[in-house]
Amino acid sequence: MKRSLAGETSPAKKSRGAPSPQPEMNTMMPPLHIPPPILPYIDTTSYPPTPSNTNSSSNTTVLSPDQPKFPSPSTKPVGLPDQPGQASMSENTLDGLEQAGYRQVWHWERGYPGELPEDIAEWIYPGIEKYMGIVGPLSSLFWLGGRPELCMLIEDRAYVLTDEICGIPHGASYEWLFEMLFDEGKIPGRIFHEMYEGPQEAMTTLSGHEDIPKVVTDSMKEHSPGDVFPFSRSQTLPATVSMAKVTLPFKFKDKNMDKIASDLEARFTRSLGAGLLFRGMSRTMVHSLMAFFTPILVKGNVDNEFGPGFYTTPSLQYALGYARNEGVILVFKDPDFQRLECLQLTGRDWKSTTAxxxxxxxxxxxxxxxxxxxxxxxxxxxxxxxxxxxxxxAPGEYTQVVGTSPAALLAFLASLKMIIWLQ
Incomplete structure (x- = not known):
């Protein structure tokens, strides 16, 4: 659900001398307070030792009960310094596309080199840089992601894959794109498994059900999960969950995602009040989730930048980037983390974790x-x-709240209030 961030102060450095006293972990309810994150300089090639500073402490925050539960609106990120010499996901970079024989792409920082072609221009709207990192033809994205062999699926009429324009949200990677196409049945399982050295390590828990269940209508109604998901397990799910299907008046590529989010908020989520968290995913994946409420891990998935866990966000707009045009939005209200340990990652701790x-x-x-x-x-x-x-x-404009233990998953599960099906 990968799609935050303005910087304010330099992160404190950990002491290399006598350790500073650390606060005890909270046993009371740690509220979900997410202040504006810090924009650190990120070195992906090495992490030099931190200079000694006996007066500094860790950048990890143990949330205390007196903090407000949700953050104020985040501010726009400040400019980031150029960082030459950093390792890339592959040998292929934006500057090499044309020489390699591939079309150029739009990049959230660099824009498009020249006049936008009509097919890419359909995706570009005011504010898209907040959500999308890169937009371009699949063939170009395959090359940038180090998988040019996937272009054969576009050229071979035996496959359903076309050289369509696609966007990759912030926080996501080229690997996310490959998995999304596999999930949609556009990359055959045999080829997908070969990409990740065998099905045992790459297999996802997919049921193949992509249609909206017939019991779900245009009106928001309470449903028993068992009526919607035949292979769900009632002992771990809420007794009822509100559900509705929504026909989008336009696709994400044609209009500002803010407008879609505003429409969904006005029609559905606003009635739930504050304290909402969202997760966007495909229809296929939600069937697996209802059968076993747990993160679905894939060997090639590098989007879980805080490690294995159940990822949510306070931003409906950001979650929409993962649901796309025919996915689902899970809506959670006030997960009960009262007896759980909640940590906020900022500064060097954020850098170390994501790296x-x-x-x-x-x-x-x-x-x-x-x-x-x-x-x-x-x-x-x-x-x-x-x-x-x-x-x-670097920290982006959105926030993620990640369950990293069985107790956290149960808290999320108990707080599931709504499922919005998009079509």
């Missing part, structure tokens, strides 16, 4: 584990945005 879980080079990883990481049930922090043409990341 490790997205596979970037990081020296002394064991020494850079955030304080209380092993005891955490819920992690909160900024969704990343890519810097430049490589894999360097």
């Amino acid at each position: 490790f879980w997205t596979g970037r080079t990081m020296s002394n990883a064991r020494d850079r584990i955030p304080e209380h990481w092993r005891k955490s049930d819920v992690l909160q922090g900024a969704v990343s945005a890519f810097i430049g043409t490589g894999t360097a990341r």
Whole structure:
């Protein structure tokens, strides 16, 4: 659900001398307070030792009961410095597209080199840079993601894949695109599994059901999960969940996503009040989720930048980027984290966490584990945005709230109030 971020102060550095006293983990309810994150300089090639500073402490925040529950609106990110020499996801960069024989793409920082072609221009609307990192033909995105062999699926009439224009949200990667196409049946399972060295490591829990259940109508109504998902398990699901299907008046590529979100809020989610978290996903995946409410892990998935967990966001707009035109939006209200340990990741702890879980080079990883990481049930922090043409990341404009333990998953599950089906 990958799609935050304005910087304010430099992150404090951990002491290399005598350790500063650390606060005890909260046993009372830690509220979901998510202040504007810090924009650090991100070095993806190495992490040099932190200079000694006996007066500094960790950037991980143990949330206290007296903090407000939800953040004020985040501000727009400030400009980020150029960071040359960073490792890229592959050898292929934006500057090499034309020489390699592929079409140019639109990039959220660089724009488009020249006049926008009509097919790409249909995707570009005011504010798209807040949601999308890159937009272009699938063939170009395959090459940028280091999978040019997938272009054969476009050229071969035996497959349903065409060289359509597609966008990748902030916080997501080229790997997310590959998995999304597999989920939609556009990349055959045999080829997808070969990409990740065998089905045992790449297999996702997919049921193949892509139609909206017939019991779900245009009106928001309460449904028993068992009536909608025949293979759900009632012992872990709420007795009823509100559901409706929505016919979008336009596709995401044609209009501002803010308008779609505003329409859904006015019609459905506003009635639930404050304290909402959202998760966007495909129709196929929601069937698996209702059968076993747990993160679905894939070997090639590098979008979970806080590590394995159940990802949500306070932003309906951002969640829509993962639901796309024919997915679902799960709506959670006030998950009960009262007895859980919630940590907010900022500064160097945010950098270390995202670097490790997205596979970037990081020296002394064991020494850079955030304080209380092993005891955490819920992690909160900024969704990343890519810097430049490589894999360097900085805190983006949106926030993610991630359940990282069975207790957190149960809290999310108990708070599931609504499922919106998009068509």
